[in-house]
Amino acid sequence: MRKSLMRMTLRQLQVFRAVCESRSYSRAAEEMALTQPAVSLQIRQLEELVDQPLFEYIGKKLYLTDAAEVLLKASADIFGRLESLDMQLSDLQGSLQGQLNLAVESSAKYFVPHLFAAFKRQHPEVNLHLVVVNRAQVIKRLSDNRDDLVIMSLVPQDMALEFLPFLNNPIVAVAPPEHPLCHAARLTLKDLEPYPLLIREPGSGTRKACEEYLQQKRAHFAQTLEVASLDAQRECVSAGLGLALLPRHAVNLELAGGLLRELPVEELPLYRSWCVVHARGKRLSPVAQAFLAFIRSERAQISALAARFGGTANAPR
Structure with missing residues (x-):
């Protein structure tokens, strides 16, 4: 491993991810409660460590370089492992804590909050980060490993996915x-x-x-x-x-x-059928594992929720 990469800090990666998400140094600075020069300095130091430019301007738009795309995926893995560690430590203390990052197809957005609320009653210290997108965007997020789990119908057959039909x-x-x-x-x-x-x-x-x-x-x-x-x-x-x-x-x-x-x-x-889906071989966080286990074991409760929405009470087999 390059020795320079060992000098990379989590704070630098947090700033880098904020710039990637906002496509703006100024908006990233506002989000991170920093000045814009401080954000620019963190990115310059990160570029020196990876020895490649991370961003480029074309016109007035900020674009990620190939090096930035690779670093963004690596940073997602790093922060995902840290979040998983936090969950595992909480589990050792006797309570499940953390955040479930869930992406859902837009037509599921009416039912899923009620499903999560039922799960949260069993695990009150778990929070939800919910992204609502269409099917094409769900598939892109699966490919980019953006979420813990996704909920969709018509699961694509040409991707290596694990899925559980539940409603x-x-x-x-x-x-x-x-x-x-x-x-x-x-x-x-x-x-x-x-x-x-x-x-x-x-x-x-x-x-x-x-x-x-x-x-x-x-x-x-x-x-x-x-x-x-x-x-x-x-x-x-x-x-x-x-x-x-x-x-x-x-x-x-x-x-x-x-x-x-x-x-x-x-x-x-x-x-x-609505299905809960993740990439085959993906290392699931304790919260994601618990949510999957809830869906597998609470079919009667899920059917009762579905009946409130005028849908069928029969879960797929």
């Missing part, structure tokens, strides 16, 4: 209560085709699942309107801009309050 995610057709289809006692997907369909942005897991299912069922919608978030999609349906295929968990309150109606479509719900 069915029913996707249903919804419409505003004044829509003419709401008067029907029975519908098929073909009956929905004359109306505009609101769809999510490319990269959305719900969009991918629905597109594959509609293709399988030979249902074709000539009129589609792309909406960049599930919340906006739901509001557009409420405004009468079209129909949508949405996770029932995400529209439970609107269905219960009569703001939206679930259409009685024969081919629906479309069921996909």
